[in-house]
Amino acid sequence: MTNYDLIFSLGKKILNGNDITFDEAMALTTIEEADIPMLLGVANKIREKFTGSYVDTCQILNARSGGCSENCKFCAQSVHHDVDVDVYPLMNEDDIIKAAQKAEADHAYRFCVVTSGCGMEGDRDFAKITAAIERIGTETSLQRCCSLGTLQEDHVSALKEAGITRYHHNLETSESYFKEICTSHTYQERIDTIKRVKAADIEVCSGGIIGMGETWRQRIELAFTLKELNVDSIPINVLNPVKGTALENQEKLNPMEILQTFAIFRLILPTKILRYAGGRERNLGELVPLGFLSGINGMLIGNYLTTQGRGADKDIQTVNDLGLKLLEN
Secondary structure, three states, X not given: OOHHHHHHHHHHHHHOOOOOOHHHHHHHOOOOHHHHHHHHHHHHHHHHHHHOOEEEEEEEEEEEEOOEOOOOOOOOOEOXXXXXXXXXXXXXXXXXXXXXXXXXXXXXXXXXXXXXXXEXXXXXXXXXXXXXXXXXXXXXXXXXXXXXXXXXXXXXXXXXXXXXXXEEOOOEOOHHHHOOOOOOOOHHHHHXXXXXXXXXXXXXXXXXXXXXXXXXXXXXXXXXXXXXXXXXXXXXXXXXXXXXXXXXXXXXXXXXXXXXXXXXXXXXXXXXXXXXXXXXXXXXXXXHHHHHHOOOOEEEOOOOOOOOOOOHHHHHHHHHHOOOEEOOO
């Protein structure tokens, strides 16, 4: 079977409501670069059929920065790395609210409060965080999300009561590669948190970072794990190596391979939100708009945790230029 036949036969299979297998997804990783635009077109058609033309926008706030005890090799906020990064305690409640109001003015649909650290077990800031989340619900129309690390059932219940509609907790990579990236906690701990959140009927946002040295097979393993967990939103970051971290010298991915990854994830996860996240500016440059023609239908707008983005205005302009629509509260 030619690459042309493979791409269009699998596209037709998905458009007819069927799933592709792991081996079929792997076959799409071996196509020639000249055939990647065909794959992007098929992914775009699948996105249009199953999720429509709306883009789910989210703005994040690094509400507590640095000092994390975990040793994730990519992370600028880990105490195991010597990185020039802002370190500060939990922002006061009024400043968190101001950041949420700015996100609303920037046309964000969703706002995510993020804190550094492994998780909320024994964390003295947790009550302050839930109080801020409640206020965001009364003082903005934003959908509320947070990213606080691992959670136990009591944390999940408290967040639901505070008004959280989606919880972010990345798997980062496949289980088979995770120990190459982090050894201070286990992959299962991350999966357990996702399952607790899903059991409470809260949506889950979970994805990972590509370009950390993983193989294509490991990238596809991640996508199928997310499918098995029925994750609702999948942020796909592209590694932006930070000087001082263990991955500072990691080689950049080819831009076409990045777009190919987006497209294959769309074929594996046809009904889900695939979210543009960190690293797209550095790794794709002028090709950033092509992500939306590769199956992407969600986006972080504005800045990231420790790095600058393109700016919310430019992100929104890209969506408008492509004839797509913003989700609105």
